[in-house]
């Protein structure tokens with residue numbers, strides 16, 4: 349197992365006035381440097397998990413670790429944690445504050461007490477990396493949802509965190525905007541940032557992630573590489589989670605054609621396999 353950047357150990361949390369626990373003994377690990385997908389139905393605990401990672405919520409039982417150390421909820425500890433762990437909310441309207449992408453990204457850095465020249469450089473770099481330079485001075489309320497989501501991501505990326513948590517980033521996006529956003533997320537990952545994404549899309553999770561955690565009613569039911577997780581048909585069925593189309597198609601091939609070969613991770617890999625074996 350590689351180094352862990354975040355870990356939840358038997359974390360319990362009940363919201364005030366809620367009937368059941370949102371986290372009911374949640375234990376899971378996020379490997380440093382990887383792309384992790386967090387899966388689970390509505391209400392499984394994905395957002396609550398993320399709010400614990402940035403110290404907005406505190407465990408009522410168990411503990412959360414960052415870099416192997418239990419979180420320090422003192423003022424200094426929380427400041428350091430929020431510099432290291434960035435959260436991109438599902439709804440960009442809740443995250444964007446100023447009038448244009450350039451102003452908004454710079455604002456996040458200004459509140460971190462960084463000098464103006466560094467703010468300017470980091471803002472431009474983040475806007476460029478997210479493909480937003482041409483839109484940098486456009487009023488945010490004129491941007492599409494996908495552009496707003498990329499602006500929110502740029503604001504978090506500019507603060508140079510170790511980890512970025514994305515809460516269902518692709519929700520309500522059309523396929524083209526979703527592809528653009530995923531491309532931006534990969535660009536960010538390539539700079540060395542650990543990326544964790546909550547998603548309901550099993551196909552994206554399978555093709556995109558290096559590591560998958562499966563949540564159910566406030567607990568983690570499975571964690572591991574995508575092929576191992578989706579090979580557990582029984583659990584997927586029990587939780588009502590779909591098997592990715594690529595895995596399903598692969599398994600429809602006769603066993604002799606699959607023997608000893610890894611399941612393709614993408615349609616491109618599948619096409620290469622078909623071209624090499626059947627054309």
Ligand SMILES: Nc1ncnc2c1ncn2[C@@H]1O[C@H](COP(=O)(O)OP(=O)(O)OP(=O)(O)O)[C@@H](O)[C@H]1O
Pocket residue numbers: 363364365366369370388389390391392393394395396397
């Ligand atoms: N502010 C709140 N007050 C009371 N209960 C809450 C609150 N926020 C979440 N919950 C409950 O906690 C549980 C976990 O919710 P959470 O939002 O973490 O799940 P989720 O997996 O992110 O769901 P979704 O996919 O719908 O975003 C659910 O039962 C939910 O109803």
